[in-house]
Amino acid sequence: MAAIEMKNIVKQYGDGFPAVNDVSIDVADGEFMILVGPSGCGKSTLLRMIVGLEDITSGDMIIGGDRVNEKAPRDRNLAMVFQNYALYPHLTVYENIAFPLRLSKQHSDEEIDTKVREASRLLELDEHLDRKPGNLSGGQRQRVAMGRAIVRDAQAFLFDEPLSNLDAKLRGQMRTEISRLQRRLGITTVYVTHDQTEAMTLGDRVAVLKRGILQQLATPRELYDQPNNLFVAGFIGSPPMNFLPATVQGDQLELPFGKVTIPAEKASKVQGKDLVIAGIRPEYFDDAAVVDSARLAQGATFRATVDVTEWLGNEAYAYIPFEAPADVREQLSALEKELEMEAMHPQLVVNLDAASRIREGEEADIFVDARKMHLFDPSSQENLTVGL
Numbered sequence: 001m002a003a004i005e006m007k008n009i010v011k012q013y014g015d016g017f018p019a020v021n022d023v024s025i026d027v028a029d030g031e032f033m034i035l036v037g038p039s040g041c042g043k044s045t046l047l048r049m050i051v052g053l054e055d056i057t058s059g060d061m062i063i064g065g066d067r068v069n070e071k072a073p074r075d076r077n078l079a080m081v082f083q084n085y086a087l088y089p090h091l092t093v094y095e096n097i098a099f100p101l102r103l104s105k106q107h108s109d110e111e112i113d114t115k116v117r118e119a120s121r122l123l124e125l126d127e128h129l130d131r132k133p134g135n136l137s138g139g140q141r142q143r144v145a146m147g148r149a150i151v152r153d154a155q156a157f158l159f160d161e162p163l164s165n166l167d168a169k170l171r172g173q174m175r176t177e178i179s180r181l182q183r184r185l186g187i188t189t190v191y192v193t194h195d196q197t198e199a200m201t202l203g204d205r206v207a208v209l210k211r212g213i214l215q216q217l218a219t220p221r222e223l224y225d226q227p228n229n230l231f232v233a234g235f236i237g238s239p240p241m242n243f244l245p246a247t248v249q250g251d252q253l254e255l256p257f258g259k260v261t262i263p264a265e266k267a268s269k270v271q272g273k274d275l276v277i278a279g280i281r282p283e284y285f286d287d288a289a290v291v292d293s294a295r296l297a298q299g300a301t302f303r304a305t306v307d308v309t310e311w312l313g314n315e316a317y318a319y320i321p322f323e324a325p326a327d328v329r330e331q332l333s334a335l336e337k338e339l340e341m342e343a344m345h346p347q348l349v350v351n352l353d354a355a356s357r358i359r360e361g362e363e364a365d366i367f368v369d370a371r372k373m374h375l376f377d378p379s380s381q382e383n384l385t386v387g388l
């Protein structure tokens, strides 16, 4: 096991395009690090530079204290689990797991047997050892691929979207399984995904990338509660954070649905700004009818017509359309494009308490908690109220 330090890593492909642009990430020994971001942001490129499958244009890649920029993949002793697990169809599960050990020719048959059985026990593959990969489920195949990585005593595990071709249910199961296994083995892991749920549930820390540039490196909770900028705010969370145009007057914010008084610390950060973008997660809203009076006093209540409601059993969402000026609309739709979200007409997504009785097409009183709102600079896209 080893720590992985990436220092000012740059990757320019032949055409000069900077796929990874001055990225520094330190992965602690035993840590589970996630690289997440939309398609083309440079996740796979970065991972391939760690393993040695891609040259590094500039910067230092340090694994276990050694600079490995010039080292061949086989000398880095890392185990990569690809999206397609590349198992050998004609070999049994046992032989698939044993494969890297046989290839290295450094182990006796007894040693190989011990290691394969140890990995198989850990991965609960004992009853499948004599089967062929073609007869296994996607999740079982995934475990065989991991077994092959485990027997090598690699310094770190690297995963590139290992769950993307599984169905939703199996993906959920495998997510838990990978998480459990990583904790048990305590092995340094770098895991690439474009799925923010995977990022949030698996990672000790998450590195959010956009167009080759590191946007924020933080724990899942910190990313969710204190996003650095509009991109991270919109990328993390599902349904995503609502973004609303807001004009500032002292400690008052004028939002499309009315005026809200914001806490003094937040107000002081946006003084002198005309227009800001207010970021409000769906759960900062609620049906005012089910909010207690102490909480009502912490925010504002407005009246709105609910367009659509969605009831999911344990929770419910209400959709409320709103008007936005043309320039703000343009900016929001550009952001949606970056986030690969469906282009949508401006609407609020409100997470309703299960006790709410709001119905579609009806007017209702909606509460918004002003303390939790983030305020973003529309031109720099920075979060002006980070940490507040």
Ligand SMILES: Nc1ncnc2c1ncn2[C@@H]1O[C@H](COP(=O)(O)OP(=O)(O)OP(=O)(O)O)[C@@H](O)[C@H]1O
Residues within 6 Å of the ligand: 013, 014, 015, 017, 019, 037, 038, 039, 040, 041, 042, 043, 044, 045, 046, 194
């Ligand atoms: N061999 C290559 N030659 C030139 N450009 C490349 C090459 N491989 C990748 N790129 C470019 O580098 C950028 C990053 O690609 P990369 O594969 O790292 O993205 P990614 O974040 O893994 O995306 P995805 O989620 O789609 O897998 C992209 O813009 C891509 O077009």
Ligand SMILES: [Mg+2]
Residues within 6 Å of the ligand: 043, 044, 045
């Ligand atoms: Mg990729």
